Amino acid sequence: MKTGGETVGHVARGLARAATNQLFGLLFPPVCCGCDRQVAEPGSLCGSCWAKVRFIERPYCPVLGTPFSHDLGAEILSAEAIADPPPFRRARAVAVHEDVIRDMVHRLKYNDSTDLGPWMARWMMRAGSELIADCDIIVPVPLHARRFWFRRFNQSAELARHLSRLSGKPFDPDALKRVKPTRQQVGLGLNERVTNVRGAFKVPDREDIKVRGRNVLLIDDVYTTGATVKAASRALLRSGAASVDILTFGRVLSKELSV
Ligand SMILES: [Zn+2]
DSSP, X not given: OOOHHHXXXXXXXXXXXXXXXXXXXXXXXXXXXXXXXXOSSTTOOOHHHHHHOXXXXXXXXXXXXXXXXXXXXXXXXXXXXXXXXXXXXXXXXXXXXXHHHHHHXXXXXXXXXXXXXXXXXXXXXXXXXXXXXXXXXXXXXXXXXXXXXXXXXXXXXXXXXXXXXXXXXXXXXXSOEEOSOOOOSTTOOHHHHHHHHTTOEEOOGGGHHHHTTOEEEEEEEEESSSHHHHHXXXXXXXXXXXXXXXXXXXXXXXSSSBO
């Protein structure tokens, strides 16, 4: 049972915390994640940015997560998933990689906007709720050691770390290594991208045990052609992962709505 003194102390601490939060809010008012305009709630978008976002909602291909223009039933796969089945089980993303979404990814990646990471992860929690519920371990797409040495920041690991914190699922940033220094995928065609990342990933021998028999959730900032996450999925499956799901923030659509 609490004594009166403890209760008073508890209330006083609560009031002090509320006052600090209010002062912090006055000094650092919440800004839009897309454009830095002032907004009412932290981690949100202003009206004009919100209107530009195309969130990826059902109906979509149950495997690739690409949106359908109309509902064909939960089991119907996209033509792409049938013609070229991916090694992963399912891919999901928050929104189409354009405008505000592309700006947020860019800011997280190049400006080291670590304050954006937790908010982006919250949005990913919603888009990937089923995948998160089914996974045993959360693994980010790694940078090559040399690039990490220069950048000191891996945006995928940042998102994965926050997803782990929010979901309580274990985070293993070392489960996958980039063993081949690859060129930036930006500006490469599909075939070049596939060649660029072939054999680029490996599960280190000491990490095998953490992956074997597990349902792995692989995190990247953007799904472009899928070449990177497919190569990473193959490496995880070669080491005995039971399944690999992919969750990204942005998703590039090769064409507008596919049916
Ligand atoms: Zn805005």
